[in-house]
Amino acid sequence: MRIPIEKILxxxxxxxxxxxxxxxxxxxxIQSGAKTLPVTVFVDTEGRTFLADGYARxxxxxxxxxxxxxxxxxxxxxxxxxxxxxAALRAQGRR
Numbered sequence: 001m002r003i004p005i006e007k008i009l010x011x012x013x014x015x016x017x018x019x020x021x022x023x024x025x026x027x028x029x030i031q032s033g034a035k036t037l038p039v040t041v042f043v044d045t046e047g048r049t050f051l052a053d054g055y056a057r058x059x060x061x062x063x064x065x066x067x068x069x070x071x072x073x074x075x076x077x078x079x080x081x082x083x084x085x086x087a088a089l090r091a092q093g094r095r
Contacts, residue, residue, distance in 0.1 A: 002068040005061060008041060008051050018056050026060035036060070039069055040084065042076040050081035053088040 030036065039054025051058060052074070061069045074080070 001071055001073055003041065003049060003071045003073075004068050005058060005066065008039075008049050008058060008069070008071075010051055018059050023056050023059045023063060026056060027063035030060055030064040030066065036070075038072045040072045040074065040088075042074050042078070042081040042084065044075075044077050048078075050078050052081040052084040 026036070036057045037054070039057050040052045042050045042052055044050070049071075054069075058069055074084075076084075
């Protein structure tokens with residue numbers, strides 16, 4: 001499912017900085033028609049959408065001029081999104 005980028009919230013205010021060079025390279029690929037994996041978001045009972053995995057892909061899509069991004073949607077809370085994000089970072093060896 002595609003969700004407007006402007007509706008996707010960070011699950012917290014202290015998320016990791018995104019590598020600007022990587023985002024730029026990814027944005028160029030997106031502009032040339034490349035597809036990326038869906039980002040993972042959690043949607044709570046109030047309809048708020050929290051980004052859990054795919055910060056760089058989301059920033060790259062925005063930089064490439066896209067208004068929406070393909071998402072894998074999971075029902076859950078802000079805390080669930082934070083826990084998922086932390087597990088994804090550990091799996092990538094980044095924590």
